[in-house]
Amino acid sequence: MTDIFTEVRNVSKRFSAKPDFAEKLAIKLGAASTPPVVHALDGVDLQVRRGEVVGLVGESGCGKSTLGRIIAGMLPPTEGEVYVEGAERSQLRGQAARHARLNTQIIFQDPMSSLNPRKRVVDIVGEAPVAHGLIRRGEKQAYVENLLQTVGLDPSMADRYPHQFSGGQRQRIGIARALAVKPEFLICDESIAALDISIQAQVINLFMDLRRQLDLTYLFISHDLSVVNHIADRVVIMYLGRIVEEGSADQIFDGPNHPYTAALLSEVPRIDRRHRTFQTIKGEIPSPMNPPPGCHFHPRCPFAFDRCRAERPALRTLADGRRSACHLNDLDQRPNFSVTEQARENSL
Numbered sequence: 001m002t003d004i005f006t007e008v009r010n011v012s013k014r015f016s017a018k019p020d021f022a023e024k025l026a027i028k029l030g031a032a033s034t035p036p037v038v039h040a041l042d043g044v045d046l047q048v049r050r051g052e053v054v055g056l057v058g059e060s061g062c063g064k065s066t067l068g069r070i071i072a073g074m075l076p077p078t079e080g081e082v083y084v085e086g087a088e089r090s091q092l093r094g095q096a097a098r099h100a101r102l103n104t105q106i107i108f109q110d111p112m113s114s115l116n117p118r119k120r121v122v123d124i125v126g127e128a129p130v131a132h133g134l135i136r137r138g139e140k141q142a143y144v145e146n147l148l149q150t151v152g153l154d155p156s157m158a159d160r161y162p163h164q165f166s167g168g169q170r171q172r173i174g175i176a177r178a179l180a181v182k183p184e185f186l187i188c189d190e191s192i193a194a195l196d197i198s199i200q201a202q203v204i205n206l207f208m209d210l211r212r213q214l215d216l217t218y219l220f221i222s223h224d225l226s227v228v229n230h231i232a233d234r235v236v237i238m239y240l241g242r243i244v245e246e247g248s249a250d251q252i253f254d255g256p257n258h259p260y261t262a263a264l265l266s267e268v269p270r271i272d273r274r275h276r277t278f279q280t281i282k283g284e285i286p287s288p289m290n291p292p293p294g295c296h297f298h299p300r301c302p303f304a305f306d307r308c309r310a311e312r313p314a315l316r317t318l319a320d321g322r323r324s325a326c327h328l329n330d331l332d333q334r335p336n337f338s339v340t341e342q343a344r345e346n347s348l
């Protein structure tokens, strides 16, 4: 059995954007010939190893959900390949394709919109395992009650409807539904973002308990670095459709290599406030319909130089094992924006 659960190789995804009024007019007048294209992902390479928790972080619109959906098999990539347990996903057929589909489950932010309000929890959670022949219909009630217990809900609630639950409880129902088909890999796409802070901590604890109990692998998608700080073994930072840095959680939090990672960290409210000395990110994230040339981050980067404006930096493995895509790594004298011990002491 391979150590790598899933891998994406050189994956790009482009969407045709819906043209606005001015763009429709330009197409009609012949000044533009095609609707604008959104470059949601641009040459992404990523591996998720069996049993690890990978945090995928970046600002809204950088392509996190698109990558999650492609890994889950819900969207095809425009270019590149997705491997699941060693096999290229688009080549899988029949039983193998079904296994891959069930083995990776995705949990979204808003459980209410994905829970049918007219169905009881026993049917919401129990439908898929019956349909896929994992359990017999007669076993459904006991199976669902057992799952509700696993996710911290009272089994006697199985006959209730979604509206009879709180937001946190509904997210637990969503988790039970995902677990019902016995996946090994969970993709949590902003799964706690809509919950109150105190409930967020409870749901994170549940995810981590489930990891131990069920040997799960996770891709944890969040726009908030402080969320993945608590749970991720490895953190992947995305900016405008590309991975800019990837490393162990300690590497990322204690000494970011990429200026974008450092800027994101400066915005994280931290108890030790170590990273607040870095200036916050300037300017708006550019449009993925018209990404800047060279390094996508250069218009907002305080350290950008000519090469950053012209040439895309490769995502390279550095001496400490992390990957980073930044031309600063090729300079003899890299600007030091990681926080000095003195600054740490001053800000503590």
Ligand SMILES: Nc1ncnc2c1ncn2[C@@H]1O[C@H](COP(=O)(O)OP(=O)(O)OP(=O)(O)O)[C@@H](O)[C@H]1O
Binding pocket: 015, 016, 017, 018, 038, 039, 040, 058, 059, 060, 061, 062, 063, 064, 065, 066, 067, 223, 288
């Ligand atoms: N089906 C689609 N059609 C057109 N554009 C899309 C589609 N899905 C996503 N996009 C665009 O692709 C880009 C990446 O979107 P994506 O949802 O993956 O980003 P994200 O980082 O998950 O952001 P958020 O946290 O706001 O969801 C955005 O510009 C988005 O508008």
